[in-house]
Amino acid sequence: MILRRIAVFIALLSGILASQLPEFAQQYRQRLGGAIDEIRRMIGDFDADVARMGLSRDQGIERLKVNADQLIRQRGQHLESDIARADKLERQLQSYAEAGPFRRLGLFASDFEPEIARRAFAQFEPAVPVTSEGLISAAGGFFAGWFLCRLVLAPLQRRKRKAVPNAARG
Known part of the structure; x- marks a missing residue:
């Protein structure tokens, strides 16, 4: 007994x-959208700076990467990785938007950004x-x-x- x-x-x-699980996945998607917005804002600032100098994004990054100053070279490398990350996160968010409710859970389980998931969990509020x-x-x-x-x-x-x-x- x-x-x-x-x-x-x-x-x-x-x-x-x-x-x-569905509520956590939804809060994760909200944080994902916020992360994308912030990365795109930083990239937009860079794009505006290089455009004022008459350069393309790729030309601006290349200038950073070949600079004699190591800090500036690292900024160029980080900017490149930020652009790649933003593209990856946007594809992930688009996949969630196109998926049905249960498919979203499967997508979340198979493809999530660990740092964003950790931060979502730290702020997670259960829901009915x-x-x-x-x-x-x-x-x-x-x-x-x-x-x-x-x-x-x-x-x-x-x-x-x-x-x-x-x-x-x-």
Whole structure:
């Protein structure tokens, strides 16, 4: 009887936790959009600076990368990586926008930016799952937790059942 209560408790806890996945993914997407906005703002400032000098973005970056000053060379390398990162994050955000509710969860699980996810988790606020995505995630988490508990506790229940007849014989 106690094992069944433990299984129900763990199943409920799993359901509650799983119901938060869609909300966390949504808060992650918001932070992702904010990160893209900030990177694009920095790149836009650089583009404006090089345009005032009559240069293209690539020409401006190349000037930075061949500069004698190591700090300026590193800025050129960082700017190049920031541009590549912005492109990657924008593709990721576009994929989320084009995907349906459950596909977004799959995309999030398979392709997320760890630093943005860490920051989203640090600021995460749980929400009541009122979307079909949240409710189905809760049900899936409940049944997964129930199944895992039954799987783990099954050997204990078998051992308990075998012990009772042996004790009755004694």
